Amino acid sequence: MDADQAPSPNFNDRKHPVDMLVLHYTGMESGDAALARMCDPAAEVSAHYMVWEDGRITQLVAEDKRAWHAGVSSWQGDDDLNSRSIGIEIVNGGHDVPLPDGTLPPYPDQQITALIALCQGVLARHAIPADRVVAHSDIAPTRKTDPGEHFPWARLAAAGIGLSPVSGDAMAATDELSTGHTGAQVSALQHALKAIGYRLEASGTYDAATRLVVCAFQRRWLPDRLTGNADRNTLARVRDVYAAVTASSGPPSSASSSSASRPS
Known part of the structure; x- marks a missing residue:
């Protein structure tokens, strides 16, 4: 070069x-x-x-x-x-x-x-x-x-630079997750994003930090959906990237909680 x-x-x-x-x-x-x-x-x-x-x-x-x-x-x-x-x-x-x-x-x-x-x-x-x-x-x-x-x-x-995740099967219908939402789906999303690599606390609440991380994820993986909200397509793409990361690196490291799961 x-x-x-x-x-x-x-x-x-x-x-x-x-x-x-x-x-x-x-x-x-x-x-x-x-x-x-x-x-x-x-x-x-x-x-x-x-x-x-x-x-x-x-x-x-x-x-x-x-x-x-x-x-x-x-x-x-x-x-x-x-x-x-x-x-x-x-x-x-x-x-x-x-x-x-x-x-x-x-x-x-x-x-x-x-x-x-x-x-x-x-x-x-x-x-x-x-x-x-x-x-x-x-x-x-x-x-x-x-x-x-x-x-x-x-x-x-x-060209072999970075991840190239393969899209999996279509996901079951789910409501869009956005600021203020709480519960198991939010927690699963946060755990998956953390396992991918983002610094994010798995609080179970879709807070401002979660929105910014989702926006960063969309900027990389879904540039036509730059909303900061986790709609069905975003959740599916998080699942695909999470699967590619775990396949590439093995089980999630201690940096991610052992309860990390694919967002459903």
């Missing part, structure tokens, strides 16, 4: 082996502005790589070092995700810099082609399970939305 070099001073030593890949969008007016920010010591942010719209790749931090891209975040019970991950910034204005008509700017084909090649190289060099290829919005659902509902996750999955 050919990559330009733009060394950032914003890194330090890792405390853990690499076992995650985190994808972001830059959310700025231009790639030049994003690159300048990640190379500014006062900003205290960086990533290992940045992928430009035309497919160019710039490396800012060596893979054996801890870049500062994840911030306060958690996945599958782990914190300090900067120490565990490779971070890739994809040049795209996203929600912060939408198009004049208010829609999200597309990811050019050549950019995604280059990103796929970069990710495949990272996965070849590091033991990163499919369920630990994540969006910034997955690991920080209360504050981040990148790389956004317009990001082509299915194209990456088809």
